Amino acid sequence: MSMQEEILWQPGPRELTQSAMARYRDWLVQEGHGPFHDYQDLHNWSVSHPSAFWGSIWRYTGVRASRDPDQVLDSTTMPGARWFAGARLNFAENLLRHAIHGNPSEEVVLETSESREDRRLDRATLLARVASLQAWLQEQGVTPGDRVAGVVGNTHEALVGMLATTGLGAIWSSASPDFGVSAIVDRFGQIEPKVLLLTNGYRYNGKVFDRTDQNRELSRQIPGIQRVLSLSMLPELGHPDDSLFVPWETALSAYPKATPIFEQLPADHPVYILYSSGTTGVPKCIVHGAGGMLLNHSKELLLHADLGAGDTFFYFTTTGWMMWNWLASGLLTGARLVLFDGSPAHPDLDCLWSLISRERVTHFGTSAKYLGNCRKADLEPGNTHDLSALRALFSTGSPLLPEDFDWVYHSVKADLMLSSISGGTDICGCFVGGTPLLPVRRGEIQCRMLGVDARAYTPDGRDAGHDRGELVCVTPFPAMPVRFWNDPDGARYRKSYFATYPGIWAHGDFIQFTPHGGAVIYGRSDATLNPGGVRIGTAEIYRQVETIAEVADSLVVGAPHEDGDVEVVLFVVMAPDQTLTPELEKRIRSRIRANASPRHVPARIHAVSQIPYTRSGKKVELAVARMLQGETDAENLGALANPESLQEIARCLALAGQDKSRPARP
Numbered sequence: 001m002s003m004q005e006e007i008l009w010q011p012g013p014r015e016l017t018q019s020a021m022a023r024y025r026d027w028l029v030q031e032g033h034g035p036f037h038d039y040q041d042l043h044n045w046s047v048s049h050p051s052a053f054w055g056s057i058w059r060y061t062g063v064r065a066s067r068d069p070d071q072v073l074d075s076t077t078m079p080g081a082r083w084f085a086g087a088r089l090n091f092a093e094n095l096l097r098h099a100i101h102g103n104p105s106e107e108v109v110l111e112t113s114e115s116r117e118d119r120r121l122d123r124a125t126l127l128a129r130v131a132s133l134q135a136w137l138q139e140q141g142v143t144p145g146d147r148v149a150g151v152v153g154n155t156h157e158a159l160v161g162m163l164a165t166t167g168l169g170a171i172w173s174s175a176s177p178d179f180g181v182s183a184i185v186d187r188f189g190q191i192e193p194k195v196l197l198l199t200n201g202y203r204y205n206g207k208v209f210d211r212t213d214q215n216r217e218l219s220r221q222i223p224g225i226q227r228v229l230s231l232s233m234l235p236e237l238g239h240p241d242d243s244l245f246v247p248w249e250t251a252l253s254a255y256p257k258a259t260p261i262f263e264q265l266p267a268d269h270p271v272y273i274l275y276s277s278g279t280t281g282v283p284k285c286i287v288h289g290a291g292g293m294l295l296n297h298s299k300e301l302l303l304h305a306d307l308g309a310g311d312t313f314f315y316f317t318t319t320g321w322m323m324w325n326w327l328a329s330g331l332l333t334g335a336r337l338v339l340f341d342g343s344p345a346h347p348d349l350d351c352l353w354s355l356i357s358r359e360r361v362t363h364f365g366t367s368a369k370y371l372g373n374c375r376k377a378d379l380e381p382g383n384t385h386d387l388s389a390l391r392a393l394f395s396t397g398s399p400l401l402p403e404d405f406d407w408v409y410h411s412v413k414a415d416l417m418l419s420s421i422s423g424g425t426d427i428c429g430c431f432v433g434g435t436p437l438l439p440v441r442r443g444e445i446q447c448r449m450l451g452v453d454a455r456a457y458t459p460d461g462r463d464a465g466h467d468r469g470e471l472v473c474v475t476p477f478p479a480m481p482v483r484f485w486n487d488p489d490g491a492r493y494r495k496s497y498f499a500t501y502p503g504i505w506a507h508g509d510f511i512q513f514t515p516h517g518g519a520v521i522y523g524r525s526d527a528t529l530n531p532g533g534v535r536i537g538t539a540e541i542y543r544q545v546e547t548i549a550e551v552a553d554s555l556v557v558g559a560p561h562e563d564g565d566v567e568v569v570l571f572v573v574m575a576p577d578q579t580l581t582p583e584l585e586k587r588i589r590s591r592i593r594a595n596a597s598p599r600h601v602p603a604r605i606h607a608v609s610q611i612p613y614t615r616s617g618k619k620v621e622l623a624v625a626r627m628l629q630g631e632t633d634a635e636n637l638g639a640l641a642n643p644e645s646l647q648e649i650a651r652c653l654a655l656a657g658q659d660k661s662r663p664a665r666p
């Protein structure tokens with residue numbers, strides 16, 4: 001495939017001289033670094049002087065700490081490099097710095113939800129709610145290192161929950177309420193939260209979802225819970241009549257005069273637990289540290305996104321995606337946040353653009369899939385809405401198609417920094433993304449992020465230069481996880497990132513860096529499913545399918561769909577004397593939808609006589625995924641115990657390709 005080069009947007013004088021990144025570059029020069037002729041120069045300096053670079057971010061962004069670090073970085077060895085040793089700080093205190101020191105009556109959060117009327121919070125109210133919740137959490141015995149988990153929509157309570165938790169030095173973890181009981185138990189069951197924040201229900205796409213039965217089930221199945229904080233998003237559903245459940249209002253109203261608490265802790269003290277896709281069992285629990293999140297998000301949001309005081313930041317995300325954590329970090333910059341809880345297509349696909357217009361959003365983020373849907377629906381938001389405040393648009397989840405770059409510049413706004421960004425849960429941030437200092441080229445991510453020494457590597461560990469290769473990072477940066485939960489010797493951590501190339505972080509994306517410093521991502525390099533931008537582990541689907549009596553075995557892969565997204569394809573081996581009937585297909589789908597999530601539901605289900613296995617007894621997803629992409633993998637074939645199974649799958653896919661009656665995507 002040829003590399004796209006067409007320039008769609010050029011930074012103007014404001015971006016080149018007045019953007020936060022331009023001002024930071026000029027400040028560095030005053031500090032004696034540089035000179036920097038262009039972004040590439042700045043990036044080269046940032047990765048060849050990691051201590052100087054990250055130390056400069058600490059100072060330039062004004063990190064609040066009761067004790068500064070003795071050392072920025074103790075070694076460049078991965079894994080094991082330690083950042084900001086000796087520092088004492090608090091994550092939430094840094095996020096709330098504008099609330100603490102700024103105008104208390106300035107609006108800081110607008111929450112808009114399908115389930116209830118809009119809520120607006122000024123800085124003083126946000127701070128007061130955080131303090132009240134902290135007092136209640138302390139009463140429940142929550143102390144530094146404890147976990148507080150939320151199954152909540154993207155409402156202000158999730159934000160307050162996270163800030164209160166991390167302010168106390170406890171660890172926050174969240175999931176979206178559309179996840180089924182077992183998907184949540186797979187995650188929170190491992191981290192044993194002391195307090196669980198649950199919503200009693202929600203409205204999505206005009207429909208009511210009652211969560212009260214699931215909530216009782218969660219409180220029974222997740223070990224370690226001392227209290228459930230129950231959120232009445234739909235008052236008519238009430239709260240369970242159970243002393244374990246405490247209504248949100250009751251908890252907060254018990255402490256109207258509390259003052260916020262910001263425990264001073266080391267920089268690598270954990271603040272978040274996020275979850276990997278779980279291809280080889282239950283999801284991995286990825287632990288992120290305060291200093292890493294703070295410094296990296298400050299760099300990404302202040303400098304790369306050019307977000308600041310006076311701006312309004314709206315990322316369309318659920319609480320189960322790391323982009324929620326990214327959105328929350330927008331507070332660091334002094335920007336106002338827009339929290340959206342509901343369907344982006346209710347009452348119609350225009351609703352997010354109406355919100356952007358109404359709230360004068362300056363920075364809007366979404367998934368590539370959403371932009372693609374708007375293009376396919378022939379929306380012209382730039383003509384139908386006042387988008388004059390909008391300056392930046394972010395896209396992630398899957399690669400943004402060149403046609404969608406065109407659509408944004410044609411149908412949204414011609415003068416806009418369109419940042420296609422990519423990184424993920426593992427770093428709760430980005431390897432590659434946008435910058436106000438470079439042009440936007442069609443189909444390309446603008447740049448490697450500052451301080452991130454990302455390269456493409458060949459399978460034998462050489463730098464692939466401008467060829468496609470494995471996305472790697474060759475020097476440490478602070479957003480790498482501090483550890484995995486329940487991984488005392490770090491074996492799972494090392495296996496996840498350092499097994500491919502010793503001492504080098506391998507991310508699992510297939511990437512190409514362009515000669516002018518941009519990047520194109522071709523998808524995951526392993527078999528993880530990613531429909532709708534939500535990363536899904538195949539094991540989550542096996543767990544549902546293989547407990548259905550009629551199914552003997554199964555294999556699931558992600559297949560590229562013509563719209564640039566991924567669709568889930570399921571192969572099943574039927575139990576003796578069973579056939580795959582339409583009724584059974586329906587049952588499989590509804591089980592997956594109920595117990596995992598709507599995003600896990602397969603678009604296609606095929607019956608086959610055997611599933612490919614490696615000689616060591618592992619299902620071979622990768623070879624099938626590659627086949628679906630029109631590639632064959634001789635190495636994998638050689639490792640198969642039953643290679644003939646792949647031929648059967650190929651025949652079955654060829655037949656399915658001729659069958660125009662296959663069901664629509666869920």
Ligand SMILES: CC(=O)CC(=O)O
Binds near residue numbers: 322421422
């Ligand atoms: C920044 C990202 O990479 C987000 C994602 O796709 O998960």
